Amino acid sequence: MRTEVPGYRDQRGPSHTGANRCNKTGSPVCLAPEPGPPPTEPCCHSRVLTALECCAPCDIVSLSCRYQDFHAFDLSGATRVLEWIGDKGVFVAEYESLKKNEILHLILPLRLSVKENQGLFPERDFKVCHGGFSDTSVFDLKHVPDTRLLVTTGLPGSYLHVWQITEDSDVIQAASTIAVQEKEDSLWPRVAIFSLTTPGVLHGVRLSSLRVVDLESQKTTYTSGVSDSEELSSLQVLDTNTFAFCCASGRLGLVDIRQKWAPSENVSNGRGGPGAAGGRWCAEVGGKVRSPGPSIAILGSNGQLCLLDPRDLCHPVSSVQCLVSAPSPDPELLRVTWAPGLDNCLAISGFDGTVQVYDTTSWDGMGNQVEPLFTHRGHIFLEGHQTDTTPLVTTHTWHPHKPRTLLSAASDASLHVWDWVDMHASS
Template structure:
């Protein structure tokens, strides 16, 4: 039996549920709208890329043991086209608006999901003053009565722009040229940033720029690229900042002391990420102390961080999703690279993942420890 057949047989034990879907083109975007829909968008250069609002298979929206159900596949609810590559897309909560970022990166684009049709249409742009054509702005959304768009390529050009008036309501006001890898809004007044060097910071927009931050773990320029995510409040005790490097290093930090990692471990990746822009680390919203990483190969690795102790140890994943490698004949030849993943907002062990072969999987993994 070849590896693909082995995996298919083993998958009956590994997954509670599994669905696969092929997109018109590969995506780096999996953005939730509610808990039954997700936005995706293509990122190919020099072509029109589709932006789609997909509804998840009906089976994932009902209780267990419902028997055979219609619409067991993904369903396209709305769609539109972008003349640019879409590297990031954020839905503005409680609205029909989306904000996208990509290349060329001299502006952000605002889209609207039309109410009386199935069209996603461009409605406005937000100027970005970045001179390097190869860089694109990172984006996050402040959700409030007057939503704001947080964006920046470097620390020096970080700003918050009112989505309706397009007036700037906050700027970093510094000359620091460190390049950003991710931005994350934490609440109505604070956000987190991560630089490609691994430098982390927490910012309160009610004050002038004075972030609580760490120094870079990579002095100089040869230490890999980093991304990070902060766990939502109320998701259990312990460190709540996870920072991932392109060489497989993963650090857990307490936001009260970002300079001294609580844990620093090495994930068992066979080689550094071939495209560090695709690195992703995410906390599970409905499981205490679980996170997932991707961007190294065709897999998504799930970890339980409660088993980690000390620094510089090697850790093994709790679960590995290999479906992008073995489905559709990908067990032979060059395996696709996972481009992004996200946890379902309400189902504890359900994730979505996308890969460079334009596949999207939604999978509910089984915790084999519970069945021992």
């Protein structure tokens, strides 16, 4: 039986300016969080914001008028995992090292599952569909497509853990482990899933330990076979035979597992390219990897972002400086993601308590500073954090089918679901 998540209920916390907005006459309009008698005071405690068209200038336009929807929730612990299962469910997992860490399969509130805003719904909380506990920290989690299996990784990094979502109960239970070739105290294996007839788990700490393991037989079906000790920062499966790797140094490659190790790489780290500025890097390949044009985004811990064409990885199409106030305080949390439902649109996080959305359409040349199309600052403002206690966004993800809807989580255990308004398109 599904139960409501304790702590996920909309909070009635201190008032914040985001809940009031202006109507066309410029007078305040307040949206009641649920049906009932009119409140005696403005209902500025609701964590659910629904945008209204605003034709009068006001000092809160930066929040209320820029969201089509905005929902804030509180988890029991911070997560670095937001992994979709279908378009109505998402996995979260805690990552603290000194306790049992909870893994939850959450179902989105009905309001967030419909295609159009249809007003108020009786159920506005996430619901727990399944849950379990890990004895180790969970830094990443992958759902194996078309199965009830999950694979997690974290510290200590000696093993990957395979989990099964039970059919006759609400439990996520441990199923098996996969031994990691190179065991290092401070490093954890990156992981991705090949969706084959028999799924394969791609994992590795360094290039030298990269391998694909058959999930059923646990036999190794592919290895890099090299002694290269470059540390990995991200892995991504592109199709049934191809994956991309990104090293912490900014080295990036595309690999065909049908062949011996011969990746197409950005071996030149010349002016403007990844690695030239130092720091730590992560990458994501967009859905149009087979189409002409830049479909690979690689993000550095200093805010440099390069776009690469997979046909020529050695020469970035563009290299820009994102509008970040300082280098990432925890480069492990760097994240860049392409919007699946929007052309030339991506998001970045891991620098502070914000998520920035950029339109890459007009990017060209090297070294230009670019302005974000939209910045989500809710993790900072909703709790009234002081500068020295500002939470850090730990991860974000785009909704699979709602073009401008994202989920983001932060180190204070906040979880936000927000649908942003493109102010440039609106004007």
